[in-house]
Amino acid sequence: MVATRALDLTSGLATLSLLCGLFGSAKGVSLEVSTEGGNSSSPLLYGFMFEDINHSGDGGIYAQLLRNNGLQGSKPDLTAWGSVGNSKIAVDSDNPLTSAITHTLRVDVPKEATGRVGVTNAGYWGIPVDGSNFHTSFWIKGKLDGDITARLVGNGTGTEYASKSISVSSNGNKFTVVDASFETTKAPDGNVYYELTVDGKSVAGSSLYFGLVQLFPRTYKDRQNGLQPKLANALESVKGSFLRFPGGNNLEGDDGGSRWKWNETIGPVEDRPGRQGTWTYPNTDGLGLDEYFYWCEDMGLEPVLDVWAGFALQSGGNTPITGDALKPYVDDVLNELEYVLGDKSTKYGALRASYGRDDPWPLKMVEIGNEDNLGGGCQSYSERFTAFYDAVHKAYPDLTLIASTSEKSCLPSSMPKGAWMDYHDYNSPDGLVGQFNYFDNSDRSVPYFIGEYAQNGVDWPIMQGSVAEAVFMIGLERNSDVVKMAAYAPLLQLTNSTQWKPNLIGYTQSPTGLVETSSYFVQEMFSVNRGDTIKKVTSDLSFGPVYWVASSAKDAYFVKLANYGSKTQDISIAISGKNQGKLTVVADDDAKAANTDTETPIAPTDSTVSAKDGKFTFTLPAWSVAVLAAS
Ligand SMILES: *[C@@H]1O[C@H](CO)[C@@H](O)[C@H](O)[C@H]1NC(C)=O
Ligand SMILES: *[C@@H]1O[C@H](CO)[C@@H](O)[C@H](O)[C@H]1NC(C)=O
Ligand SMILES: *[C@@H]1O[C@H](CO)[C@@H](O)[C@H](O)[C@H]1NC(C)=O
Ligand SMILES: *[C@@H]1O[C@H](CO)[C@@H](O)[C@H](O)[C@H]1NC(C)=O
Ligand SMILES: CC(=O)N[C@H]1CO[C@H](CO)[C@@H](O)[C@@H]1O
Secondary structure, X not given: OOOOOOOOOOOHHHHHHHHHHHHOOOOOEEEEEOOXXXXXXXXXXXXXXXXXXXXXXXXXXXXXXOOOOOOOOOOOOOOOEEEEOOOEEEEEOOOOOOOOOOOEEEEEOOOOOOOEEEEEEOEOOEOOOOOOOEEEEEEEEOOEEEEXXXXXXXXXXXXXXXXXXXXXXXXXXXXXXXXXXXXXXXXXXXXXXXXXXXXXHHHOOOEEEEEEEEEEOOOHHHOOOOEOHHHHHHHHOOOOOXXXXXXXXXXXXXXXXXXXXXXXXXXXXXXXXXXXXXXOOEEOOOOOHHHHHHHHHHHOOEEEEEEOOOOOOOOOOOOOOOHHHHHHHHHHHHHHHHHHHOOOOOHHHHHHHHOOOOOOOOOOEEEEOOOOOOOOOHHHHHHHHHHHHHHHHHHOOOOEEEEOOOOHHXXXXXXXXXXXXXXXXXXXXXXXXXXXXXXXXXXXXXXXXXXXXXXXOOOOOOHHHHHHHHHHHHHHHHOOOOEEEEEEOOOEEEOOOOOOOOOOEEEOOOOOOEEEOHHHHHHHHHHHOOOOEEEOEEEOOOOOOEEEEEEEEOOEEEEEEEEOOOOOEEEEEEEOOOOEEEEEEEEOOOOOOOOOOOOOOOOOEEEEEEOEOXXXXXXXXXXXXXXXXXX
């Protein structure tokens, strides 16, 4: 969170346009886009920020579908698990799978057992069965010679969406790995559970132990241990330029011990202990360091890796780590960077190669900490930033290093050359509009990353807030010589378990359960229509309630507009030599309208527009965002 800065309404023209807004606009807004000169615009401007919040990772974009599948977290329990037949289930700590997966699921089968016995898993508030080829795997200990049946079953209906009989030969001495692929039938909703059963008689009076049970649909780009296609495809359509990960607060941990530790998120999943995440639930870390880089590679995103900078979130009495005590954490980051960037001759580069990735990852940007201006981090940040900066810059002089705040009082008195600053803004719609000119005439010497921003105070993005975000983004784009990157946050939300609202995209476990919010459409429209040069725009009016920015890329011109008001606005745009265009508009007369899990009234529309007498003319609806792409 950051304090809202006051709207700078110094110009009389701004007041005039406000009055026009009040009394209706007879005259309209006429814009002339210069085809000469202009400032260069960052090629990375729009992208994504990701952390596991609201089950956006486990239960979300990480495609593994069973909840509590490795009995991880600070207090392993039977969450999501159930028993079948007259067997009894328990969390077992005497039969660990590995030194990382220390708990397994014990199934006690009574002597008199008949029929099927086994376990069920309810998934993350259900399981999305999309009709693709699924894959399941688990470890089993206990004597069994026979078939285990894996099924996907409608919860309440009993409808079977998949059934696979897997032949197993296991014993009581050690864990045996089992895996199988099988066809599924697409389910109409997400109310589906997973089941593993055996013939009760064949195992009567014994105990079976199950370790790390996994279930995957066909993943995005068929990547092993990969992403959920429904969500990955929605992100791919935005054509973002970068991905910031793994947090956010979830990087920091509630205390130093529970911070995100890169070295515990790599290698075989059975060697990843997982951790109690910052957002109340256990993280499996199946979506680990390498998986983030594969995500970037598969979606064409520049990775922005956030590293822990000696500061945890611990409520009340935060004690940042400073002085000599920082050294091991600085070394840990250098090891992490060697894992990412080192070739196979280095210790950690060789480790990465042993996990299947020979080539170093193309990492160019590293952020040092997260929101160190907040919660008692400010005073020590200058020292902490400098310690990490100096060590990392010395080892990797080509990396762009980003401070986690732009508050001068938390930063070194002069920022090292080439370093950037991160600025976050969660705000009311009016507050975001008030930030429109925040970067106008700001010091150009230290570039900005807008690592997180969004409207706040609502359950789902509302149209007024999405227009306000567009106004804020127009301000960013106008200043995209110094504002290099910007990301809406948070990105994804499982509607059944949400901690922070609103989010860009909502989803349920129905195969078709995807909510593209009004803010999602704004992100998409702004990202796919990008120029490399910001053009001067001349108008007889000042900004508000209509805001605009124009850019060009070779012969194409893009004019982005936002109407932050309840009246329609007549627009006229002249771009010398341009007569044909596509106009994309997203709007709703109702400022409070929102796409939610129950209704989706808002969707962008495209139309073809032609210039008459050298001018494109059209009417912007109330509360609207529009992009004119002219060629
Ligand atoms: C069926 O859904 C209910 C409600 O979400 C859940 O409590 C129950 O565990 C599910 N059943 C199975 C077998 O997972
Ligand atoms: C999850 O939420 C959706 C609505 O967002 C609802 O239809 C569904 O029944 C919920 N599922 C569970 C298991 O609570
Ligand atoms: C990961 O590194 C930390 C030091 O930052 C260390 O305490 C921990 O034991 C390491 N974990 C593994 C699995 O090597
Ligand atoms: C280019 O940047 C300068 C410095 O911030 C600014 O004064 C000028 O208005 C910008 N020009 C355009 C076309 O945005
Ligand atoms: C507000 C809210 O829904 N919070 C939920 C976030 O997720 C955790 C863990 O799944 C739940 O316990 C919270 O209730």
